Every structure is written in C-alpha cells, then in structure tokens.
Amino acid sequence: MISKNQIKYVHQLEMKKYRQREGLFVAEGPKVVGDLLDAGFKPSQLYSTEQWQRAGFESNIVTDEELRKVSFLQHPQQVLAVFPIPQRQEACKPMGLSLALDGVQDPGNLGTIIRVADWFGIDTIYCSPDTADAWNPKVVQATMGSIARVQMIYTDLEQLISNTSLPVYATLLDGNDIYQQELSSEGIIVMGNEGNGISAPIRQLVSRKLLIPAYRIGAESLNVAIATAIVCSEFKRRS
Amino acid sequence: MISKNQIKYVHQLEMKKYRQREGLFVAEGPKVVGDLLDAGFKPSQLYSTEQWQRAGFESNIVTDEELRKVSFLQHPQQVLAVFPIPQRQEACKPMGLSLALDGVQDPGNLGTIIRVADWFGIDTIYCSPDTADAWNPKVVQATMGSIARVQMIYTDLEQLISNTSLPVYATLLDGNDIYQQELSSEGIIVMGNEGNGISAPIRQLVSRKLLIPAYRIGAESLNVAIATAIVCSEFKRRS
Numbered sequence: 001m002i003s004k005n006q007i008k009y010v011h012q013l014e015m016k017k018y019r020q021r022e023g024l025f026v027a028e029g030p031k032v033v034g035d036l037l038d039a040g041f042k043p044s045q046l047y048s049t050e051q052w053q054r055a056g057f058e059s060n061i062v063t064d065e066e067l068r069k070v071s072f073l074q075h076p077q078q079v080l081a082v083f084p085i086p087q088r089q090e091a092c093k094p095m096g097l098s099l100a101l102d103g104v105q106d107p108g109n110l111g112t113i114i115r116v117a118d119w120f121g122i123d124t125i126y127c128s129p130d131t132a133d134a135w136n137p138k139v140v141q142a143t144m145g146s147i148a149r150v151q152m153i154y155t156d157l158e159q160l161i162s163n164t165s166l167p168v169y170a171t172l173l174d175g176n177d178i179y180q181q182e183l184s185s186e187g188i189i190v191m192g193n194e195g196n197g198i199s200a201p202i203r204q205l206v207s208r209k210l211l212i213p214a215y216r217i218g219a220e221s222l223n224v225a226i227a228t229a230i231v232c233s234e235f236k237r238r239s
Numbered sequence: 240m241i242s243k244n245q246i247k248y249v250h251q252l253e254m255k256k257y258r259q260r261e262g263l264f265v266a267e268g269p270k271v272v273g274d275l276l277d278a279g280f281k282p283s284q285l286y287s288t289e290q291w292q293r294a295g296f297e298s299n300i301v302t303d304e305e306l307r308k309v310s311f312l313q314h315p316q317q318v319l320a321v322f323p324i325p326q327r328q329e330a331c332k333p334m335g336l337s338l339a340l341d342g343v344q345d346p347g348n349l350g351t352i353i354r355v356a357d358w359f360g361i362d363t364i365y366c367s368p369d370t371a372d373a374w375n376p377k378v379v380q381a382t383m384g385s386i387a388r389v390q391m392i393y394t395d396l397e398q399l400i401s402n403t404s405l406p407v408y409a410t411l412l413d414g415n416d417i418y419q420q421e422l423s424s425e426g427i428i429v430m431g432n433e434g435n436g437i438s439a440p441i442r443q444l445v446s447r448k449l450l451i452p453a454y455r456i457g458a459e460s461l462n463v464a465i466a467t468a469i470v471c472s473e474f475k476r477r478s
Contacts, residue, residue: 035459108347112462119461121454144459179476215360215475220274220383222358223351226468229461233469236454237418 002047002062007070010045010082014072016133023085025135029077035145036083045082052078072137085135088153092124094164094188097235100126100157102202103193104224107132111142112225113191118146120232125150126188128157128199157190161205164188168207170198171227175211178234185239191228241286241301246309249284249321253311255372262324264374268316274384280322287318311376324374327392331363333403333427336474339365339396341441342432343463346371350381351464352430357385359471364389365427367396367438396429400444403427407446409437410466414450417473424478430467 012018013026024044027033030052037043037054046059049067059079067076099117104110110132117125125134132139134152143150161168170190171178190206192198198206212222212230222230251257252265263283266272269291276282276293285298288306298318306315338356343349349371356364364373371378373391382389400407409429410417429445431437437445451461451469461469 038457112465115459115462116465118455118458119451119453121458146459149455149458212358212472214358216357216388218277219357219360219388220354220385222468223354226351226355226465229465229468230472233451233472 002060002066002070006045010070010080013082014137016136019085019133019135024082025085025140026072026080026082026137027140028071028073028080028137029141030079032141032143032145032147033079033081035148036081039148041083041086041148043081043083046079047081048079073141086151088155092153094124094126094160094166096186097122097239098124098126098188099228099232100128100161100188100190100202101131102128102157102190102198103196104131104191105194107136107138108142109194109223109225110134111139111144113228114139114143114150114152115146116225116229116232117150118143120236122232123151125152126157126160127152127154128202129154158201158205161188161190161202168205169210169231170203170206170208171212171231172198172203172206172209173211175209177213178210178231179213181208181210183235183238185235187235189228189231189235191224191231194224241299241305241309245284249309249319252321253376255375258324258372258374263321264324264379265311265319265321265376266379267310267312267319267376268380269318271380271382271384271386272318272320274387275320275322278387280325280387282320282322284321285318286320291317312380325390327394331392333363333365333399333405335425336361336478337363337365337427338467338471339367339400339427339429339441340370341367341396341429341437342369342435343430344371344433346375346377347381348433348462348464349373350378350383350386352467353378353382353389353391354385355464355468355471356389357382359475361471362390364391365396365399366391366393367441368393397440397444400427400429400441407444408449408470409442409445409447410451410470411437411442411445411448412450414448416452417449417470418452420447420449422474422477424474426474428467428470428474430463430470433463
C-alpha cells in the first residue's frame with residue numbers, strides 16, 4: 001500500500017529543491033535499485049510489487065496500478081526506492097584519474113557519462129554547480145546503476161583545479177592529437193557544456209590540451225558523452 | 240503561408256509507412272537543413288520564417304505560429320524542409336570501413352551512431368530491416384546534419400556479410416581485447432540491438448571478435464552508441 005501523501009512526497013523529489021531539502025533521491029527498477037543496495041545504499045522508502053524480493057529488505061507491497069502512480073517511468077519496473085543522497089566529501093583531493101564536468105546540461109548525457117566512468121574504472125566525477133543534478137531521476141535511470149559505483153562531487157571546479165598538482169586535460173579546438181600524446185595514469189579530464197564547451201576560467205587552467213581529430217572535413221562535432229568515452233578509452237588502454 | 244493540408248501532409252511523414260509510400264523525410268533547423276542542401280539534397284518543400292534565407296532556394300515564408308504548428312520540435316528553428324529519401328543502392332559492395340547495425344532500436348542511439356560515423360569518416364552504414372528508420376524525424380535531428388554525409392543502406396545483413404571478402408568485426412563477450420588486436424583499414428563493424436546484442440545468424444558470420452575490456456568488475460555494459468564510438472576510434476587512430 002502507498003498513500004496519496006507518500007505518492008506526493010516521492011513526486012516532489014523530481015524537483016532539485018526538494019531533493020536538496022530532503023537529502024533524498026529516487027531510483028527505480030531491479031537493476032538500478034539492486035546496484036544501489038549492493039553498494040551499501042540504505043533505502044529510506046521501498047515500494048515494490050510482489051514480483052520483487054530481496055533478502056534483508058522489507059518493502060511496502062504495492063499493486064501495479066499504485067506503482068504506476070508513484071513511478072516516474074513510462075513503464076514502471078517492479079520496484080521504486082528512495083535513498084539518502086551521499087554526503088559530499090568536502091576535503092576530497094583528486095587522486096588517480098577523475099572527470100570534471102563543467103556545465104554538462106543534458107540529463108541523458110550526464111547519465112551516459114557516469115556509465116562510461118563506471119566502465120573505465122573512474123571513481124570520482126567532479127561537477128560544477130551548473131552541471132545537471134546527478135540525483136535527478138532521469139539521470140539516475142540513465143546510469144543503469146552505475147551511479148552506485150561512481151562518486152559524484154559538486155564543487156567549485158576552479159578552486160579544485162587550482163589546488164591540484166595533477167595534470168588537467170581537456171579536448172579543445174587548439175589541442176594536440178590525443179592519439180599522439182602522452183597521457184598520464186593520474187589526472188583530471190575536464191569535459192564542457194554541450195553548446196559552449198568549457199568555461200573561460202576553467203579553460204585557462206587546462207595544462208594539457210587534447211584534440212580528437214575528425215576524419216571528415218565538415219563533420220559535426222562529437223556529443224559530449226561520446227567524446228568522454230573516446231578520451232577515457234585512450235587513457236585507459238595505455239594504463 | 241502553409242495550408243492545413245500541407246501541415247497534415249508533413250505530420251504524416253512522422254510515420255514510417257507514409258515516409259516509405261511518399262519516399263520523403265523531414266528535416267528541421269538551419270544546421271540540419273543547411274547540411275542537407277550543402278550535400279546536394281533537393282527539397283521538395285521548404286517552409287521558413289523570414290529569418291532564414293539561402294541563396295538559390297525559395298521557401299514558403301511562414302509565421303512563427305505556423306512553423307510551430309508544422310514542426311516536430313518543441314522549439315522550432317526557422318526552417319523545415321521535406322526531402323526525397325535517397326534511393327537505395329542495390330548493388331553497392333562494402334568498401335573501406337563501414338558499419339552494419341543489426342537491430343539498433345533507439346532513434347537517439349541511431350542518430351548518435353550516424354554522427355560518430357561522420358566524425359570518423361565512415362561513408363556507409365548498413366542497417367538490418369529491423370533497425371530504427373534513419374529517416375524518422377527524431378533520428379534526422381539527432382544526427383545534427385551528419386545524415387547528409389553518411390549513406391544509409393537498409394538491407395539483408397546476412398546476405399551482405401555472407402558475400403563479402405572483407406573481415407567482419409563485432410564486440411562480443413568472448414572477443415579479444417580490442418586494444419591488443421590488429422585491426423584492418425577495411426572491414427565491416429557490426430553493432431547489435433540494445434538489449435539482445437547481435438542476432439544469432441549474424442554472430443556466426445563474425446570473423447574477428449573484439450571486446451572492449453571493462454576496468455571495473457560489475458560495471459554496467461556500454462550503450463551501443465558509446466561502444467560504436469570507442470571501436471571506431473580504435474580503428475581510425477591506427478589507420
């Protein structure tokens with residue numbers, strides 16, 4: 001059973017201001033919810049149809065109709081859970097290879113980037129405050145569960161990058177062919193906004209400019225998630 | 240001006256059966272329409288607001304309100320054009336490096352793959368008949384104009400691949416680390432369906448099995464467009 005008030009409460013978490021006020025986010029489906037539980041996330045609310053079961057977790061059993069009402073998905077998938085947003089780690093210093101997103105706006109792109117980071121074993125993604133919110137239900141679902149394994153830290157990128165001794169990489173129009181460059185196993189890879197790229201203050205802090213060369217004159221630019229995947233692939237294959 | 244009948248006619252082209260019957264597709268916005276005109280596509284209908292102009296092309300001037308009515312976009316962009324779908328080239332034999340899509344379903348993925356192919360200078364994408372239709376307005380827009388430069392051929396992949404002497408590559412769970420393999424400058428790269436991968440008959444025809452290694456145990460699989468980008472990047476950086 002789920003009450004009207006509970007449905008209303010969950011629905012409010014679609015909005016960033018409610019997520020921030022409550023410190024909670026919503027995840028759906030056996031895969032995404034399962035990955036979060038596997039990673040040690042503790043649900044504050046758990047609603048599922050009778051199909052879904054998980055040892056050690058008691059859920060509020062709901063009907064398909066009730067799940068449809070509370071879900072953000074067009075095709076609800078057995079289970080919906082509300083989890084606390086992990087506390088931001090203030091003093092976290094970049095280590096190994098990490099990503100920094102400077103104004104990525106599209107929730108689908110952000111979700112895909114989190115999935116790419118997971119695949120390539122990148123543990124931390126730093127995000128500028130104007131990057132899309134990773135705890136938006138659309139992003140959470142687009143990660144397919146990868147958000148359980150990648151740490152998201154919203155912070156002042158300028159400060160973060162100014163204070164690091166690691167190399168700072170970015171793909172820029174005046175960069176050097178990534179396939180020909182030495183790439184280190186530690187560093188921060190900055191990816192920018194879909195329309196405007198990397199902001200001017202951050203661009204000035206980039207120590208190693210890269211370029212993914214186009215193999216056709218006049219080709220459209222690459223989508224930011226695609227570019228992230230190609231860059232991560234290049235770093236990791238050499239490590 | 241645009242009549243109600245003209246609007247209705249354009250709207251029908253959202254459906255594959257009408258596109259196939261009429262042999263027409265819709266493109267919108269200065270970038271996508273411009274790229275198609277640059278590539279020599281001849282519009283059969285052209286509607287634009289007074290903002291949009293292009294030497295040598297006469298358009299029906301419409302108001303913002305009329306454009307909003309005919310457009311498939313949430314935010315219409317100055318111009319909408321109807322173009323003939325390029326005639327399929329029956330006897331086309333694979334040459335150089337090409338892609339073959341075996342049941343890619345999501346229009347966004349297909350659009351992104353076309354954009355990736357454009358970037359990496361891949362001229363032809365072969366598609367199984369059950370792959371999403373490249374002339375779907377969602378796909379056309381997602382290509383950001385790349386569809387003007389990449390030839391799309393819907394055909395029986397089994398027959399195509401059976402008759403080629405080129406190597407046939409695919410990423411499969413039992414494949415060999417792509418970063419360690421020799422990759423030829425000619426060949427067909429097969430990419431499969433989002434949920435089910437490559438169909439059994441096509442899988443049997445793959446001569447060189449590849450694997451993009453995961454760098455984290457338990458990582459979610461890669462999205463098909465992301466995998467396509469990583470594979471194309473690997474092929475092209477060595478060519």
